Amino acid sequence: MLSIGSSIFYRPKDKQVHADNAHMGNVGDHIAPLKVYSSWKETNFSTQWCYENYIQVRSMxxxxxxxxxLEGLLERVEIELTSNPGDLEAIKKAITSGYFPHSAKMQKNGSYRTVKHPQTVYIHPSSGLAQVLPRASPDH
Structure with missing residues (x-):
């Protein structure tokens, strides 16, 4: 669901209020897409459910x-598939551990260096962070 990104929801112009009401509580964090997927799975992957909740069927x-x-890959390398969608703490830890190798610390000169494997990195100009965090230009 994280790789799908923000293309889960849609808002038809003539039904924006209905769509916003259907999406309430399902936007804003990394757990929300999991909740949407779990709800869709409970309906046996119903296309109609997606339409009723203004969810992109193709994205789902x-x-x-x-x-x-991913499940097929786990089977092929003989890793047991376990899942507990209710254990939000474990899910948050898994998401965070996936992001850790990409974390960086700002240096005195304004550049950023990754924490795990020291490498100079830059904030992409299209990132929301580019508007709020200081950054050195890649020309340095």
Missing amino acids: KRARDIRDQ
């Missing part, structure tokens, strides 16, 4: 395909 099917691929 792509997420299901990615999950199926």
